[in-house]
Amino acid sequence: MARWQGRDSRWRDLHDVPAPEVSRRRDEGQPRGAVLFDLDGTLIDSVYEHVLAWRDALRAESIDLPVWGIHRKVGMSGGLFARALLRETGAPVDAAQAERLQQRHEDAFSKYAHGVRPLPGARSLLLRLRELEVPWAIATSGRRLRAAAGVELLDLSGDEPLITHDEVQHAKPDPDLFLAAADALGVPMEDSLVVGDSIWDLLAARRARALGVGLLSGGYGREELERAGAFRVYEDPADLLDHLDEIGVRDA
């Protein structure tokens, strides 16, 4: 029997506030929160393809931006992303152009998508959590069609809870995706953990009052993730799987 040990609720007792339903006692043997995963760069190795697809999309609009700057914005909502990049060029931001950019990115990504693979340990990590009865979901800024194709690479049962930009109005760094994921699982957000590779995941985690765990597998530096609020950083899903006890998931 395993449980996900979320925030300690003792401060509530100390302050004489009745503990809410969500803060179940440990000996009930139930997880109190969930693990909410980003998809690209966290479970599948697709960040560099997305980066070059955005580069191609921008060039098709005669916008030349250095690739590393694009990399630093991947993982944001596509709409925010397009606007942020256009803002950097100093040109006025036009909703039609932002929309067109997203479509061009989608088209360009199709050319790179054949190279995408699951990250090491991604499938094993998710299966292990299932075995330990720790609920989990995937929450991505991408659109459902593309996200579903990515999840398929993980070769799971096909009924994984998946929240995409299609289900919420605002994607990352807004917390909506993770809030919707926790809601879908029926777990308290503030006892949950967000696992992501980009600073947008970690900012969204903080805004949602969840703990954020960073993975280096999206190509960002460890310190970038720590500064964005990661309370712990691992290399990839395999490394996280090896250290589940550090984040409060235990066999018991």
Next chain:
Amino acid sequence: MARWQGRDSRWRDLHDVPAPEVSRRRDEGQPRGAVLFDLDGTLIDSVYEHVLAWRDALRAESIDLPVWGIHRKVGMSGGLFARALLRETGAPVDAAQAERLQQRHEDAFSKYAHGVRPLPGARSLLLRLRELEVPWAIATSGRRLRAAAGVELLDLSGDEPLITHDEVQHAKPDPDLFLAAADALGVPMEDSLVVGDSIWDLLAARRARALGVGLLSGGYGREELERAGAFRVYEDPADLLDHLDEIGVRDA
């Protein structure tokens, strides 16, 4: 008249060691050192293409490694790189396979090379240094044929000093490329500055006893570069050009 103000030679006086010829007095109006540039990720925006080309090369050898791990090794000597990656797989490292990997990378890069552009400010920075009579050279772990094609993108005069793996036995993180570049310019290495985007440039700079300046334009984090020994980090060549005074290059 400008000069590159390298290390102060006063310690030599303090220790009663005769100042060598290279430590010319400032009022001679000559630069004492040079600025030695890496190429990929420092002057041209080619790192992400190299990363995916290595990924493709490895897959062609049935080696699946996550892309971010490849990114962290780009900029090394190709031979070291191949061996380092093969070592990660736990498989025995075979010289023939390392050689074959380099050829496969070269072939794969050809498919991505059309997307490569100069980084913002690269050409202006080099022209400005020339105007200020600060000597500079380009030193890259790549092979001459590929490097020359990259330098061509910068649209310079064509007689730039370029040191490649073809000219030295050991590429980065060995200091040989930068030592050969300083030698070609006839300037003292210890008064020179190395500008690069990867930790391999900065490690080579330290081993050569030069100051290292990091650029974020290769997609590494600021702290990664600082921890590898960068005494200053800028976004890209344009940002460095805006702050030349911080690294000791002045109009006077």
